[in-house]
Amino acid sequence: MTNTKEAVVSFAIISKVREKLMSLNTKFDELLDFPCLLNFKVIGNTDPKLEDNIVAVAQKHVPGNYAPSSRKSSKGTYNSVSIKIKVQDKDQIEGLYVAFGAIPGVVRVL
Template identity: 45%
Template sequence: METNFDQLLDFPTFQTFKVMGVAHERLPDDVVACLQEHAPGDYNPTIKPSSKGTYHSISISVKVVSKEHMETIYTELSSLELVRVVL
């Protein structure tokens, strides 16, 4: 992944990731477990259902320490089975 995060941000910084995925009870736990692997911390995700209730949007703030760290988190969150989009 080739991004310009290092030119746009001063590291370390807190970045809010927005993860959209299938409305399943396991989704928040999967997201937090993935983050614990790559950026251990105490997470308190905000979960909002879609208007039809088929998807959930999870917003979660993560301390990232480098461009590579941020790219790894994006890649790993995107690879989760229930996740459809990571912003």
């Protein structure tokens, strides 16, 4: 029974991600020359696993060696993690934005 619930939840998440990607309608393809190195900044609630989760998502979408940098907010409530990724096209950028945003505790992706 648990596997069925997990499958339903996974399907719902995939559907939301697909819907979100379809609605982005960005103009990255008009503004950037691909491939290019892009810096993503992910801001999330303070969590010791945040950086590892971000690297795991980056590895899943664009395998490579990543050396992210992290900073805590002045009050220690949030962490910001910057990671440079060599992207190949607009779809890859949009997919990364959505995937980073789906990490638990993430509040903003820049």
